[in-house]
Amino acid sequence: MLEFIQGYYAYIFLATAFTIGLYGMMVKQNLMKKVLGMSIVAATTIMFWIVGAYKEGAGVTVLDPRIGVEDPGMYLNPLPHTLMLTAIVVAVVTLGVALALLIGIYREYKTLDEPTLLERMK
Amino acid sequence: MSTTNTELCSKESSMMAPTESPIVHLASRGISPVILLVGMYVFFHGHYSPGGGFQGGVLLAAAILLLRLSLGTSLSQPVMPSWITLRLSALGALIFAGIGLLSILLGGNFLDYHYLPMPWLEPAYLRYYGILLVEVGVTITVMTTLVAIYDDLLGC
Amino acid sequence: MKTLQYLLLLTFLGILIVAVTNLPPRGDVTAPVHQHVNPAGTIVAGTYFIQHAYEDARTPNMLTVVLADYRAFDTLGEVIVVFAGGLACFFILNRGRRKP
Numbered sequence: 001m002l003e004f005i006q007g008y009y010a011y012i013f014l015a016t017a018f019t020i021g022l023y024g025m026m027v028k029q030n031l032m033k034k035v036l037g038m039s040i041v042a043a044t045t046i047m048f049w050i051v052g053a054y055k056e057g058a059g060v061t062v063l064d065p066r067i068g069v070e071d072p073g074m075y076l077n078p079l080p081h082t083l084m085l086t087a088i089v090v091a092v093v094t095l096g097v098a099l100a101l102l103i104g105i106y107r108e109y110k111t112l113d114e115p116t117l118l119e120r121m122k
Numbered sequence: 123m124s125t126t127n128t129e130l131c132s133k134e135s136s137m138m139a140p141t142e143s144p145i146v147h148l149a150s151r152g153i154s155p156v157i158l159l160v161g162m163y164v165f166f167h168g169h170y171s172p173g174g175g176f177q178g179g180v181l182l183a184a185a186i187l188l189l190r191l192s193l194g195t196s197l198s199q200p201v202m203p204s205w206i207t208l209r210l211s212a213l214g215a216l217i218f219a220g221i222g223l224l225s226i227l228l229g230g231n232f233l234d235y236h237y238l239p240m241p242w243l244e245p246a247y248l249r250y251y252g253i254l255l256v257e258v259g260v261t262i263t264v265m266t267t268l269v270a271i272y273d274d275l276l277g278c
Numbered sequence: 279m280k281t282l283q284y285l286l287l288l289t290f291l292g293i294l295i296v297a298v299t300n301l302p303p304r305g306d307v308t309a310p311v312h313q314h315v316n317p318a319g320t321i322v323a324g325t326y327f328i329q330h331a332y333e334d335a336r337t338p339n340m341l342t343v344v345l346a347d348y349r350a351f352d353t354l355g356e357v358i359v360v361f362a363g364g365l366a367c368f369f370i371l372n373r374g375r376r377k378p
Contacts (some may be wrong), residue, residue, distance in 0.1 A: 003298045007304050015291065019291040019294065022287060025327065026287065036362065051304060052311065055305060061339065062340070069328055075328050076328075077312070077324035086345075086352065092268070093271070094363070096268075096364075141317065168342050208368060211360075214361075233354070235347065249347055250337055251344040252346075259357065263357050263360055
């Protein structure tokens with residue numbers, strides 16, 4: 001049981017956090033809270049990749065002259081980290097564009113509540 | 123500086139005013155150069171330790187945004203003017219794409235650093251400096267885009 | 279309607295947890311993603327990056343080499359995405375307002 005918790009606690013936490021983000025996007029009526037849910041989903045996906053790339057006994061992906069490169073098991077796989085490095089910046093910029101759209105909506109309709117917004121758009 | 127600011131921003135919002143507290147004022151002016159220094163360190167040490175263009179750019183942007191938050195938009199204009207941000211962002215993307223085009227013009231593939239015009243270096247070090255030049259473009263773009271998004275969100 | 283949404287979310291959470299607990303545990307070196315050799319017998323991309331990054335670019339940080347050399351085209355596209363995001367913010371928020 002302890003081994004199961006040690007092996008899977010991160011995955012189960014991330015699955016729960018993903019569902020919380022999805023809950024914010026589905027159930028909440030305020031557009032700002034929907035954007036927050038989207039941000040949580042993006043962060044959870046990034047953390048899922050990082051947790052999946054962890055390997056027992058491996059270090060950071062910087063060459064250590066004392067270890068050398070003969071055994072690749074001493075270093076983490078650099079590919080998932082690179083992909084997530086780019087994904088973080090794209091997530092931040094996506095958040096900025098979403099906030100800009102929200103400000104545009106608020107200037108036009110003076111509300112961010114979804115039913116009120118649909119009412120005023122008629 | 124405030125006259126150019128009123129020309130740039132058609133209306134002032136309360137988020138753009140400086141803070142009332144002198145403690146926040148002084149502390150942010152002391153901390154901001156340190157964050158800038160750490161950002162430069164993270165950027166230039168990206169070859170030897172965890173770091174690189176994206177992280178360094180985000181740290182540099184954080185230093186400027188701290189000044190924007192505490193000193194207000196008009197007082198922090200000398201650090202990075204609002205009109206220059208998007209142009210510097212385009213310049214960074216142009217540096218990146220320009221290195222790729224340069225290596226096409228000199229006979230290689232797109233972004234093949236082996237063909238950069240620095241013949242006194244051996245080929246492996248040519249790639250080293252190619253990576254460094256590309257990271258310069260990435261840093262400029264990320265830093266100025268984050269500042270530009272903040273300025274636009276405030277309506278400046 | 280709210281009840282249906284909550285039920286849907288709980289079902290989704292259950293599916294996610296079942297799927298996640300069928301993965302190999304965290305840090306398991308015998309998991310298929312952490313092998314150094316493909317089932318076909320060739321080395322995987324991560325092993326190639328680890329072994330050849332220093333002699334290709336004289337840079338000890340393999341992540342920088344992968345980011346800016348092996349996958350430079352990817353990074354170029356991403357820098358353009360960042361620039362386009364800044365441009366999109368500018369045009370959304372300054373719509374109908376004249377700048378000198």
